[in-house]
Amino acid sequence: MIELHGVWKSYGKGRKRRDVLAGATLDLPAGRKIALLGAVGAGKSTAIRLLSALEPPDLGVVRAAGQRCWPMNYPQFVERAATVLQNALMFEHLFGVSGHEVAEITAELSGVKIGKFKPFKGYTPLERRYLMLGLTLSVQFDWYFVDDLLPPAPPDTGVLVDETIQARFNQASVIWATRDPAFVAGYCDAGLVLHRGALTFYDTFEAASEAYSRLVPNGGAKRR
Numbered sequence: 001m002i003e004l005h006g007v008w009k010s011y012g013k014g015r016k017r018r019d020v021l022a023g024a025t026l027d028l029p030a031g032r033k034i035a036l037l038g039a040v041g042a043g044k045s046t047a048i049r050l051l052s053a054l055e056p057p058d059l060g061v062v063r064a065a066g067q068r069c070w071p072m073n074y075p076q077f078v079e080r081a082a083t084v085l086q087n088a089l090m091f092e093h094l095f096g097v098s099g100h101e102v103a104e105i106t107a108e109l110s111g112v113k114i115g116k117f118k119p120f121k122g123y124t125p126l127e128r129r130y131l132m133l134g135l136t137l138s139v140q141f142d143w144y145f146v147d148d149l150l151p152p153a154p155p156d157t158g159v160l161v162d163e164t165i166q167a168r169f170n171q172a173s174v175i176w177a178t179r180d181p182a183f184v185a186g187y188c189d190a191g192l193v194l195h196r197g198a199l200t201f202y203d204t205f206e207a208a209s210e211a212y213s214r215l216v217p218n219g220g221a222k223r224r
């Protein structure tokens with residue numbers, strides 16, 4: 001479960017202040033695939049950062065049972081001066097997994113030829129993205145967060161990456177932010193709606209989708 005107690009997050013000051021979350025208090029059950037629905041600029045990315053512990057709230061508490069992954073597209077969790085293996089070994093300290101296995105899985109999933117002494121920053125931007133996706137998928141987390149789209153999979157290992165994402169997500173809780181409910185319909189079985197600072201949980205995806213379309217007619221679907 002992820003619990004939110006009196007969670008506030010605002011940007012700007014005075015008349016320009018914008019409350020993205022205005023005192024959210026709710027429990028998100030584990031074991032569900034939860035759509036986080038919100039219009040353009042409603043604060044979905046902000047909510048994902050708070051829920052995944054990338055950012056603290058201004059006020060209130062976010063507490064989770066289980067290990068949370070960083071958002072799937074978050075590109076900044078590696079030490080750029082360290083090698084892939086050194087980064088993988090850090091996972092051993094953080095998550096109690098074998099660093100060497102993490103490095104092997106990362107090589108297999110990324111399809112990138114890993115240099116023993118090559119620092120992370122020595123790879124091309126595309127290779128770095130694939131390596132980070134490989135590292136992310138090398139550990140089974142309890143909670144995953146997707147902000148809009150999954151990161152692109154490497155062309156040569158795409159099938160294996162897709163299968164791994166599916167297997168990881170199947171054993172976890174997932175919160176998937178989108179402005180277009182149709183994009184996650186059939187996958188999500190519950191929903192959150194974020195609208196004008198209010199975050200509301202719905203036990204079924206259909207109920208969330210209905211509430212969202214009442215609040216945000218056309219839900220920004222035309223952008224997709």
Ligand SMILES: Nc1ncnc2c1ncn2[C@@H]1O[C@H](COP(=O)(O)OP(=O)(O)OP(=O)(O)O)[C@@H](O)[C@H]1O
Pocket residue numbers: 011012018020038039040041042043044045046047179
């Ligand atoms: N670091 C920041 N500093 C100032 N304002 C911010 C910051 N991050 C977000 N905002 C503002 O907070 C509001 C919510 O932004 P956020 O990116 O979380 O919304 P979103 O629902 O994810 O939007 P989109 O659908 O466009 O991705 C917006 O008005 C945005 O301009």
